[in-house]
Amino acid sequence: MKFMKRHDWENASVSRSRRALAMAQYAQITSAGKQILAATPSRCSHAQSVQPRPVGAATPSREMPARKMTSPPAVSPLREGIPAVAHWSQVSVTDDFQTYSQQQSRKDKSLGLLSLRFLRNLPSPSDAATGRQIYVDNMASVLGVERRRIYDVVNVLESLALLSRVAKNRYCWHGPEAMKQALKQLGAPEEESNPSSCSSSDSSEEPHPMHAETGSRLSNRFPHILRGGRKEKSLRTLSQRFVMLFLTSSTKDIDLDTAASSIINHYSPCGPEDEKAIQNHSTPTVRHCQHTQQPRPIAEDSYRQWWSASADFRMGRPEWPY
DNA sequence: CTGTCCCGCCATTCT
DNA sequence: AGAATGGCGGGACAG
Numbered sequence: 094m095k096f097m098k099r100h101d102w103e104n105a106s107v108s109r110s111r112r113a114l115a116m117a118q119y120a121q122i123t124s125a126g127k128q129i130l131a132a133t134p135s136r137c138s139h140a141q142s143v144q145p146r147p148v149g150a151a152t153p154s155r156e157m158p159a160r161k162m163t164s165p166p167a168v169s170p171l172r173e174g175i176p177a178v179a180h181w182s183q184v185s186v187t188d189d190f191q192t193y194s195q196q197q198s199r200k201d202k203s204l205g206l207l208s209l210r211f212l213r214n215l216p217s218p219s220d221a222a223t224g225r226q227i228y229v230d231n232m233a234s235v236l237g238v239e240r241r242r243i244y245d246v247v248n249v250l251e252s253l254a255l256l257s258r259v260a261k262n263r264y265c266w267h268g269p270e271a272m273k274q275a276l277k278q279l280g281a282p283e284e285e286s287n288p289s290s291c292s293s294s295d296s297s298e299e300p301h302p303m304h305a306e307t308g309s310r311l312s313n314r315f316p317h318i319l320r321g322g323r324k325e326k327s328l329r330t331l332s333q334r335f336v337m338l339f340l341t342s343s344t345k346d347i348d349l350d351t352a353a354s355s356i357i358n359h360y361s362p363c364g365p366e367d368e369k370a371i372q373n374h375s376t377p378t379v380r381h382c383q384h385t386q387q388p389r390p391i392a393e394d395s396y397r398q399w400w401s402a403s404a405d406f407r408m409g410r411p412e413w414p415y
Numbered sequence: 416c417t418g419t420c421c422c423g424c425c426a427t428t429c430t
Numbered sequence: 431a432g433a434a435t436g437g438c439g440g441g442a443c444a445g
Contacts, residue, residue: 199443202421229434241423244436261430261434327436419444429434 204245210236211246215266225266227256245328252332279333280340331356 214235216225229247233240247264250256254275259265334356338347 199419199421204420239423240434241436242421244434248436329436417445419442421442422440424437424439426437427435430432 204242207236207238207242208246208249211243211250225268226259227264227266229262229264248328249332252329253336276336276340279337 211232214232216227227247229240229243233243236243247256247258251258251264254267254271255269256264256266335352338352338355
């Protein structure tokens, strides 16, 4: 099924630039935490574009009307109170349509930034009507992107237990508490597991202790993710493995090559081509979603900052909106 | 020139 | 059967 034709997508380019820049705001939202959330009134003005279906109601397919890409996409009807804040790369972020158009760039359209915008548009926890339900079509409309991109974001967030699929087109937000629980599960030692350590790349044929331990823990606690087939190579699975690499290691710095070979070669029948998937999707999104300390660019060969940020969650200092 | 990663086609899975 | 989901290759873009 094709959700959007090429020419439609090209028409949407301006909207995409807006989308990316708006997402950047989340970087500093997390950095300043709830103080910021409470302090500044939202610039967002519209409040009607998202009308979640009642929980339990039928979810007819293609319910959403075709997106109109000629007008500026909606920004955060569900997250009023979240201020516009600066991009981690110091790009000034604004909801101004012209500015978005001018600042469009590859960097501004990243999956990581889309994830931030996704988080910024979460249903309000106080809204009993939504029940923290997230509708794929609605979110795609709000963010001004095609459904396909929503799945990218959702997959990674789901790997961290931040949300889960409850029905077709519908996901339920669980929040950082659920994620902390999942991280504990992924990172806690098992009775029979050996203490793990991490060094940089290991070229030997033997699986690194950390990697072997990670694989066994994954299969024990999340049996679905290590089965063969499509799921085996899913972004969700790769993301979860990537996170686990950090949780089970003593190092805070894992380079991409090491991560890729660890995740792929040591406990899965996947081929090395999956490395691309890891580099494409898993890391940037996780990086941004976990990034809570000092939003700034992260060198591609190092995830020290990502780990530093994720440590906040392990230390019980989540800086999420809720 | 190289590495990154956005985009969207289309295969697979689900309802 | 049609819709939902998401793997993956191509190529644009940044450095």
